[in-house]
Amino acid sequence: MxxxxxxxxxxxxxxxxxxxxxxxxxxxxxxxxxxxxxxxxxxxxxxxxxxxxxxxxxxxxxxxxxxxxxxxxxxxxxxxxxxxxxxxxxxxxxxxxxxxxxxxxxxxxxxxxxxxxxxLDPITANWLWRFLSLVFVTISLSLIIDISAKFFQGGPDTTGVFAVIVPSVLTLLAGGGALTKPGQEGMEYILTSLKFDRNSWDKLICLFSAIVLAIVVFIWFSLPSVANSYVHWGDQAYCQAEINQDERTGNNNCLPKIDKAESRYQRAIILNSGNAKAHYKLGKIYQETEDFEQAISHYKIAAKGGIDKAYYDLANLYFDRHDYPQSDRWLRKVVKPLESNKQGYEITKQHLNLLQKLARTYLEQKEYPQAIYWLTLGRDATKDNEIRYNVLKLLGWVYVKQQRYDAISILQDAIKIDREKASAYCLLAQAWEQQGNSKEAKTNWEQCLAYSNQSDPDEDKWNVLANQYLKHRGEQG
Amino acid sequence: MKTNLSIPLVLTLALTMVNGEILLAQKQPIAQVIESQGMKVKREQNSEYKDIKVQDNLYLGDLLRVPKGGKGVIQCTNNSTTWTVPDDDLPRGVANTCSPRKS
Known part of the structure; x- marks a missing residue:
């Protein structure tokens, strides 16, 4: 035996x-x-x-x-x-x-x-598994290079280090086991210790490479989610970017850390260049820090990415920089004329405020058609009495400048909304003067005087006009 | 028939007056007269100027007029500033100097 x-x-x-x-x-x-x-x-x-x-x-x-x-x-x-x-x-x-x-x-x-x-019988078809292992490891390595580049750009952080190290180590293990002699020896040692059938070693290495590839692909596809996390962390550093400056500093004693928020939003963009939210928030930061070119650039990307607020911010930013044609252009993207015919169409208060500012600028620049365009749009799209009064006042004002008779009915509509505001009376007095109705003009100039406030530059100016008119009338008897 | 018509008429008039008073009472004064020599006031709901005396309240929409040689001084309720109304016999709005308190 x-x-x-x-x-x-x-x-x-x-x-x-x-x-x-x-x-x-x-x-x-x-x-x-x-x-x-x-x-x-x-x-x-x-x-x-x-x-x-x-x-x-x-x-x-x-x-x-x-x-x-x-x-x-x-x-x-x-x-x-x-x-x-x-x-x-x-x-x-x-x-x-x-x-x-x-x-x-x-x-x-x-x-x-x-x-x-x-x-020890000849092992068949092991090259197929080795080839597949090689393919998987190559793809994994390519993805890891891409992931690493994204995480290490602008300096690594804890999350980035973990996100790169884990798949890198796994890929190197799989790659080393499949491709290098020391790696093969190490892998053989492990597989022998685990008592795996030698015929299936190549299959096992290939399976391991496939699992590693799956992990790497999962991480790669998770990058947009990780980017969202960075946006969230950026919001925390920025004390929630949605809240305005005054509320932010006064709210929960949260002091915005702008540089931290900026780097987090930037990282979010590196990880997912299409993250519109991150672009929008970064635009806010740059606007606040008066880096307007950068702010505009990020707002534009955010707007393309479907953040409607970015259109308003662009319009507002251009307005503040006295670029009115651009402001007009971007405001038209959110306040669309065609939609104003729809029942119940309402423009937000924020948009209406900008709309009024823009119309007022056109009024001062004597670009009356543009002013009328925005004001008629605003008049038909709000139920807010205060805004409606201001829009009608501005529209009446444009008509007064154009010496149009329509000014009277528009300004009377404004007075119906608020009888204790001076502006519409002051403008109506001028409209009646233009029409030669001195009785109505006098009545409205008096009302203008009764309600005007010297702290309002327009009303103060009209107050002087009212006094001049009444004095002139008094002298005439 | 006369009695039937007059009762609702009287009631309506009475209610209007009461409402007018109530309206005036509900409004918050924005100023008070502290000196008046010939100063007149035209209230929001009136068409004529009437004499006004010291310590009378002034409201949003009131117009003041001081004839030449007269004197009128008012004090705003919100910040206690005083304003001497020019004696040019031209109407002046109380709200122009004393803006109403914002609630």
Missing amino acids: IKTVDTPSLNWAIEEYENAIKALETADHGLSAQHILKVLTARDAVQAAINQKKQPNSDALIKRIKQLDTRLENKADSINRAMKIAARLEEKADSINRAIKLADWQTILNSPKKDWWWL
Whole structure:
């Protein structure tokens, strides 16, 4: 009986194993089935000794076994060649093409089925798995380079470091295992320790590479979500960018950290250049810090990304910079004339305020058609009495400038909304003067005087006009 | 028939007066007269100027007029500033100097 199933000491078993390998190596072309069988059973004996818990398995011994195993593996091809030759010699003509397999011997000798040294038969199709591993690792590496570039641009932070390190380590493990010799050795050690079938190692490495690729792809596709987190962190640093300056400083003692918020919004944009929210918030910061060109640039991207508020901010910013045509252009994007015909159409208070400012500018620049365009739009699109009064007042004012009779009815409509405001009376007095109705003019100039307030520059100016008119009338008797 | 017509008429007039008083009473004064020599006031609901005396309240929409040689000084309720109305016999709005308190 060739098989040795006793449990000899490990040292002795290793010695036997080494001797058997030496015999195998020196036999070379004269390699016989006996040589092979001796090596394999010697390896069985080594394994049996290792499995004996009482045996002290020092690192040196394990390392020696590993070296011997490598030598055995290197002889795998010779072993298989010898097995085929042996088969040809020993078998009859009808079965000469049948190769004897080590696995058959293993069955006969009743050795543990998973021991790799009994599976030194040629491994087929491993190149397919290695090629796939290579593809997966290459894709993973490309994605990691992209992710790393995004996270390290502008200086890394904790989140970035973790987001890069985890997939990098995994990819290097997979890549090293599949492509480099030390990596392959390390992987073999792991897989041997885990007692995986040697035939499936390439598949396992390929599977591992695929899993790593899946993780990397997941991280890559998660970048927009991570970008959203950065926007959120930016909002926290900026004490919620939606709130205006006064409320911000007074709210919950939150002091905005503009530089921190800026870097977080910028990181969000690096991770996802299409993050419209981050562009919008960054635009707000640049507007606040008076970097107007940058603010405009980010607002424009935000507007393209569907943030409607950005249109208003652009219009407002251009207005503040006295670029009225641009302000007009951007306001038209949010306050669309066609929609004003829809029932219940209402322009927001914020838009109406800008609309009034713009109309007032056109009035001062004597560009009356543009002023009328915005004011008629505003008049038909608000139910807020205060805004409606101001819009009608401005519209009446334009008509007074144009010396149009319509001014009277428009200003009377404004007075119906608020009888205790001076502006409409003052303008109505001028409208009646233009029409030659001195009685109505006098009445309205008096009303203008009764309600005007010197703190309002327009009303103060009209107050003087009213006094001049009444004085003139008084002198005329 | 005469009695039937006059009762609602009287009631309406009475209610109008009461309402007028109530309206005046509800309005917050924006100034008070502290000196008046010939100064007249035209209230929001009146068409004529009437004499006004010291400590009378003045409201948003009131017009004051001081004839030449006369004198009129008012004090705003919101900031206690005083204003001498020019004696040019031209109407002057109380609100021009004493703006109403913003609620």
